[in-house]
Amino acid sequence: MRYEDFLRRAPKVELHCHFEGSIRPATVLALASKHGMTAPTSDADRLYDYERSDQFFELFGFVAATMNDAEDYARCVYETVEDGVLSSNLRYREMFFNPTLHTRNGVTMKTILEGMSAGIEAAAADFGVPVALIADVYRSDTLACAMQMLEELLEWRCPALIGLGMDGEEAPDPPEKFAEVFARAGQSGLRLTSHASEDAPPANIVTCLDVLGCERIDHGYYVLDDDETLRRCRDEGIGFTTCVTSTVKAYFTPVLADHPIPAMIEAGLLVTLNSDDPTMVATDLGEEYVQLCTALSYGPDVVRRLCLNGIEVSWLDPVDKTAMRQSFEEELHSLEREMSASARRDRPSAPKTDRDSDRQTMEEFQ
Ligand SMILES: [Zn+2]
Incomplete structure (x- = not known):
């Protein structure tokens, strides 16, 4: 077994994956056709070609607009879970x-949640993989719009809906804008997280923790710029849901050794790996592990830590966490033994251990 196969087959939890950013391009085109919409291209391989972040957000909105009835939502949810299972274990x-990207097109919250729940149930039945939902406030929405979204979510609340988050462009709309929405969500028993300090100062992390009451931080790379925030997040065990490919493309150097994620791991933060918008940035969860772990020559010990961090940072209840931790430990151990056995049989395919000789750039792997 090659080391890349070990990384793909390692059991994984994912805490930072956007539904709308994980839809198969062929499905987007099929749904657009079903509803009489004109897609930017009829070529599925080129649908997610974009250059700038504003084009990305426009495309993200288009994908959301192709979903119209409960069957559309069920299909899309089922397929994205299937993709995660098959590609990345x-x-x-x-x-x-992002509910408001759908409701603004006239789709009701009831339809969205019923459709997504049906897809979640079908995927759980076929793959045994549970999925929970986090509704994201879209930062460019008004406070009133976000509050109305929350009220509708609470009215049509389904068992899968467990949390409230926030995404969209960070710099123009700081987190405190939505403090009231987060307060109401927290009082209603939803768990809280937020994209923060992805492209804005670490003060946004502090605001999310102290004003919004967030339990974890999505991205959070600029935590490295402030020693006090860094120390606090480490000491309090704040989880960070980081993403390699999407941030390399948008913000950071293609040399992964210089990406903030390795430094965050090195600093002792509770880091998890995630795919963000997998189909839109041409990655998957397993590929995120391959990219980071091969570029940094991370051995199985670091891989184990990243996999287990996913469980630790998740909002599973303690009993489920314990069971999943045990199952991951056993599976990782078995995969390691299989990898060692195949390395003995076939030396050239053994994982390298020389950190310097193994360091490679993103381009070499693409
Ligand atoms: Zn994200």
Whole structure:
């Protein structure tokens, strides 16, 4: 077994994956056709070609607009879970979605949640992989719009809906804008997280923790810029849901050794690996592990830590966490033994251990 196969087959939890950013391009085109919409291209391989972040957000909105009835939502949810399972040995996901990108097109919250729940149930039945939902406030929305979204979510609340998050462009709309929405969500028993300090100062992390009451931080790379925030997040065990490919493309150097994620791991933060918008940035969860772990020559010990961090940072209850931890430990141990056995049989395929000689750039792997 090659080391890349070990990384793909390692059991994984995913805590930062956007539903709308994880739809198969062929499905987007099929749904657009079903509803009489004109897609930017009829070529599925080129649908997710974009250059700038504003084009990304436009495309993200288009994908959301192709979903219209409960069957559309059920299909899309089922397929994204299937993709995670087949590509990456996904075992549990807490998945973001942006309700207002759908309701603004006239789709009701009831339809969205019923459709997504049906897809979640079908995927759980076929793959044994549970999925929970985190509804994201879209930062460019008004406070009133976000509050109305929350009220509708609470009215049509389904068992899968466990949390509230926040995404969209960070710099123009700081987190405190939505403090009232987070307060109401927290009082209603939803768990809280937020994209923060992805492209803005670490003060946004502090605001999310102290003003919004967030339990974890999505991205959070600029935590490295402030010693006090860094120390606090480490000491309090704040989880960070980081993403390699999407941030390399948008913000950081293609040389992964220089990406903030390795430094965050080195600093002792509770880091998890995630795919963000997998189909839109042409990655998957397993590929995120391959990219980071091969570029940094991370051995199985670090891989184990990253996999187990996913469980630790998740909002599973303690009993489920313990069971999943045990199952992951056993599976990782078995995969390691299989990898060692195949390395003995076939030396050239053994994982390298020389950190310097193994360091490679993103381009070499693409
Ligand atoms: Zn994200």
